Amino acid sequence: MVMFYAPWCPACQSLKPTWQSFARQWSEDLSISVGLVDINKNPGLSGQFLVFQLPTLFHVKDGIVRPYTGARTQDAFVNWINDKSWRHIDPVEWWKSPNSIQMKAVAYFFRFANFIKDVHEQLTEVHGMPSPVVYVIFAVLTIIIGLVLGMMLVIMCDCIYPPKPVQPVDMRQYSKVEIAKTPVKQTKKSKKDKSKEAAPTEPPPTEPPAIESPAPPETDKDEGEAEQIGSADPNGSVRKRKPRKE
Structure with a gap:
């Protein structure tokens, strides 16, 4: 007990x-x-x-x-x-x-906490330091210890799992045809461009063909005038002809 x-x-x-x-x-x-x-x-x-x-x-x-x-x-x-x-x-x-094992680890934490308390009492009661100054010292020491432990952890991880070396790519081993066949990443288009591509294009309006109107037929008057012009006398006088009865 x-x-x-x-x-x-x-x-x-x-x-x-x-x-x-x-x-x-x-x-x-x-x-x-x-x-x-x-x-x-x-x-x-x-x-x-x-x-x-x-x-x-x-x-x-x-x-x-x-x-x-x-x-x-x-x-x-x-x-x-x-x-x-x-x-x-x-x-x-x-x-x-x-x-x-975990409770044994907790025991070490309790011992460390009691050690910090004894140090605080020693600095404040024996050496007469104000408590805020002691807290600032503890904060700085905590940050330094954290940085050191973090660096040690990174070094241990690098030793256990070392990074793989980067191998340079020799472009001479690829032919021009293979390089030309490689897909090219297309840039994202804006919504306006996509809407323009999606909308069907309408053909331009076509004008109706012009219809030629038939020439008006020649009247009898024109024929009569032509006959009058063609039957002129050598003296310059024009002989009138009677119109034909239809």
Whole structure:
């Protein structure tokens, strides 16, 4: 049995004497180990067990972790162990098990966060630096560390999957006929051009052929005048002829 607590937690301070008494009187009789874990001194272990509330009690046996949800008295602890009530409690999920790889990684993050907190307290309390200046220093360091880690990741990816070299294309191996047969990408035409192409072109209007009117027939008067012109005397006098009766 293990109990996670913090010195600044009132509920933890009220339960701590009961837990210590249970450990002194019943640990040997029940053949169990009873422990106390201060999350301030062991942030990695609290992260590995994923402790979010205080106090938190766990039962650990054969690497299987079960949360304790019973009453928090000495008699309740003893009866819970004697009756083996822990068998009726489901263990924590596999992805939250303290023995899993992901929870061990979470433990390192908790340790790093506690280290940052100690550095902040050291700079503000011991060296007397204002908190905004410390935050700016942390922000700059975070950006620098991010850039370095990103560069390392890019270098690792280039080493594992190196880029393929670009091979130049020799155009002399292609004949003129093959080059001429290569399709040429057509540029996109505007909607107006497409509408003009889609609309049918109307032929120009044709003029009707001109109809020649027949020449008017020659009248008798014209024939008479022609006869008069043609029958002139040598003396210059014109002889009149009587019109013919039809």
